[in-house]
Amino acid sequence: MSSILPMLFLLTPAATFRRSTLNAKRCLTSRRGLLTLAIETSCDDTSVAIVEKTKKHSKSAARIHFLENITADTRAHRGIHPIIALESHQDNLATLVQKALNYLPGSKTGDGLKLADGTRRRLPDFISATRGPGMRSNLSVGLDTGKALSVAWQIPMIGVHHMQAHLLTPGLVSCLENEAKPEDAPAMTPEFPFLSILVSGGHTTLVHSKGLTDHSILATSEDIAIGEALDKSARDILPDTLLQEAKSTMYGKSLEQFVFPNGKADFADYTPPETRGEEINKRVSDWGWYLTTPFANTRTMQFSFSSIASMVGKIVQSNDTNLKMSHSESVDLGREAMRVCFEHLASRTVIALETLRPHNNGKNDIKTLVVSGGVAANQFLMKVLTSFLEVRGFGNIKIVAPPPYLCTDNAAMIGWAGIEMFEAGFRSELSCRPLRKWTLDPKANDGGILGPGGWTQKR
Structure with missing residues (x-):
C-alpha cells in the first residue's frame, strides 16, 4: 500500500483536489457515464475492472473497459490455501490497478489523471471494492487499496456485498448487450422481483x-x-x-x-x-x-x-x-x-x-x-x-x-453492483471494515446489506 499512495499523489494534478473542479466533474457525470474502478479479493481471485454505465437511445448501457483476474496457484494443496491466496493478492493487486489505469477513458477536459506517459485519463467517479463476505485478510487487501485510491483521488468509495454483486450480474449483461445493439435493446433485465440461486x-x-x-x-x-x-x-x-x-x-x-x-x-x-x-x-x-x-x-x-x-x-x-x-x-x-x-x-x-x-x-x-x-x-x-x-x-x-x-468471481460484477448502489445514493465510510460473514436478508441478525455500520445515503 505504501508504494501505491505516493505514485497516485504525484500523478494526480493538484486541481483535481479543488472543490470547484470536483463539483464540475459531478455535473458532467450524467453526460459522459458513471465510471468506477472495481476491486475483488474475497477469496483466491485477484481481480480489477474498469466499468462504465452509460445511456444509449435513452436506455441503460454498460462498458467493461478493463477486466483481468489472477487466481492464486494452490494446486499443490488441491484446494484453496488461505496464506497462499493472501500472498497472491499482495503480489498482484497493485500491478493490476496500475495496468487498469491505462484503460481509463481519455479525458476530454484536460483535467483528470495524468499518467507517466503524459496522457490524461478520466478520473473514476468512485471506487468499488468487495467488503464481504469472504476471507477477512484477503478482503482487507482489496478494501484498504480501495480506501487509498478514494483518499488519493478524493472520490467516494462503495464497499460492495459480494453475493449482491452475483445477483445483479444479469443486469450488467443486459446493459452490455444494450451497448452492442442499442436499437434492439429492451429495458434492463431482469426486473424485480426475481429468484436467484447463488451456487459456488x-x-x-x-x-x-x-x-x-x-x-x-x-x-x-x-x-x-x-x-x-x-x-x-x-x-x-x-x-x-x-x-x-x-x-x-x-x-x-x-x-x-x-x-x-x-x-x-x-x-x-x-x-x-x-x-x-x-x-x-x-x-x-x-x-x-x-x-x-x-x-x-x-x-x-x-x-x-x-x-x-x-x-x-x-x-x-x-x-x-x-x-x-x-x-x-x-x-x-x-x-x-x-x-x-x-x-x-x-x-x-x-x-x-x-x-x-x-x-x-x-x-x-x-x-x-x-x-x-x-x-x-x-x-x-x-x-x-x-x-x-x-x-x-x-x-x-x-x-x-x-x-x-462473469459467473466466477470477478471485479466487473463488483463494479456494476457499486454503480447500482452509488446511483441509489449509498456511500461507504472510510472506517468500514471487511466482513467475513454478511447476509443479504434484512431480517437476519446482522440486518442484511445495510445492517453493518459504515453506510451513508444521499437523498
Missing part, C-alpha cells in the same frame, strides 16, 4: 430478490456448498493424471469435462422426475451402487451436500483395493453425483415457486430465475433446471445465467 464453492443460497437491498433468503446449505461437494467428488473420481494436469483447483469443472466430453450431446436425453414420488425412487446403477437425494421425503427449505460427497467417497473406497474403478464406472458416478446435486437444487426451487404463487389466481409474480456463481457455468446444471421446471409447471420462468467469465 462457498455458497449455495436460494434468494427472493424484491429490490436492490431487499433480498429474502429462502434456503441455504447447512453444511458445505455445492461447489465444494463437486470438488470433493471430483478429487475422488478423477484419475490422478487429470488432477495433476488441472490448471486450477476448480475440480468440479474438470469433472464436468471428464463425464461430458461431448458437451450437451452427452446429456441431451436427460429426463427429470415428473413427480415428488419419482424424486424419492432409488436409481440403482449398473454397478450396484446408488446416491440418495437429501431431504427427498420432505419439503424442507434447506440444502445439504456433504452427504452426497461422502457417499461418492465411500463408493470409490469400497472398490477392491487392487482394482481401480473403471473409466465407465467413474463417468457414471460423476454424472450421478452431478444429477443428484442439481436435482436437489431444482426441487427446492420448485417448492419455493409453489409457495410464492398467489392462491387467488394461480399466477406467479416471479418471471425470472437467475443462476449465478462459479457453478452456474455448468451446462448440465442449466439442463436440469430447465427440464425440471418445465415438467413441474413452471416452464414460463425464464432462466438466465451470465457468461462463464
Whole structure:
C-alpha cells in the first residue's frame, strides 16, 4: 500500500483536489457515464475492472473497459490455501490497478489523471471494492487499496456485498448487450422481483430478490456448498493424471469435462422426475451402487451436500483395493453425483415457486430465475433446471445465467453492483471494515446489506 499512495499523489494534478473542479466533474457525470474502478479479493481471485454505465437511445448501457483476474496457484494443496491466496493478492493487486489505469477513458477536459506517459485519463467517479463476505485478510487487501485510491483521488468509495454483486450480474449483461445493439435493446433485465440461486464453492443460497437491498433468503446449505461437494467428488473420481494436469483447483469443472466430453450431446436425453414420488425412487446403477437425494421425503427449505460427497467417497473406497474403478464406472458416478446435486437444487426451487404463487389466481409474480456463481457455468446444471421446471409447471420462468467469465468471481460484477448502489445514493465510510460473514436478508441478525455500520445515503 505504501508504494501505491505516493505514485497516485504525484500523478494526480493538484486541481483535481479543488472543490470547484470536483463539483464540475459531478455535473458532467450524467453526460459522459458513471465510471468506477472495481476491486475483488474475497477469496483466491485477484481481480480489477474498469466499468462504465452509460445511456444509449435513452436506455441503460454498460462498458467493461478493463477486466483481468489472477487466481492464486494452490494446486499443490488441491484446494484453496488461505496464506497462499493472501500472498497472491499482495503480489498482484497493485500491478493490476496500475495496468487498469491505462484503460481509463481519455479525458476530454484536460483535467483528470495524468499518467507517466503524459496522457490524461478520466478520473473514476468512485471506487468499488468487495467488503464481504469472504476471507477477512484477503478482503482487507482489496478494501484498504480501495480506501487509498478514494483518499488519493478524493472520490467516494462503495464497499460492495459480494453475493449482491452475483445477483445483479444479469443486469450488467443486459446493459452490455444494450451497448452492442442499442436499437434492439429492451429495458434492463431482469426486473424485480426475481429468484436467484447463488451456487459456488462457498455458497449455495436460494434468494427472493424484491429490490436492490431487499433480498429474502429462502434456503441455504447447512453444511458445505455445492461447489465444494463437486470438488470433493471430483478429487475422488478423477484419475490422478487429470488432477495433476488441472490448471486450477476448480475440480468440479474438470469433472464436468471428464463425464461430458461431448458437451450437451452427452446429456441431451436427460429426463427429470415428473413427480415428488419419482424424486424419492432409488436409481440403482449398473454397478450396484446408488446416491440418495437429501431431504427427498420432505419439503424442507434447506440444502445439504456433504452427504452426497461422502457417499461418492465411500463408493470409490469400497472398490477392491487392487482394482481401480473403471473409466465407465467413474463417468457414471460423476454424472450421478452431478444429477443428484442439481436435482436437489431444482426441487427446492420448485417448492419455493409453489409457495410464492398467489392462491387467488394461480399466477406467479416471479418471471425470472437467475443462476449465478462459479457453478452456474455448468451446462448440465442449466439442463436440469430447465427440464425440471418445465415438467413441474413452471416452464414460463425464464432462466438466465451470465457468461462463464462473469459467473466466477470477478471485479466487473463488483463494479456494476457499486454503480447500482452509488446511483441509489449509498456511500461507504472510510472506517468500514471487511466482513467475513454478511447476509443479504434484512431480517437476519446482522440486518442484511445495510445492517453493518459504515453506510451513508444521499437523498
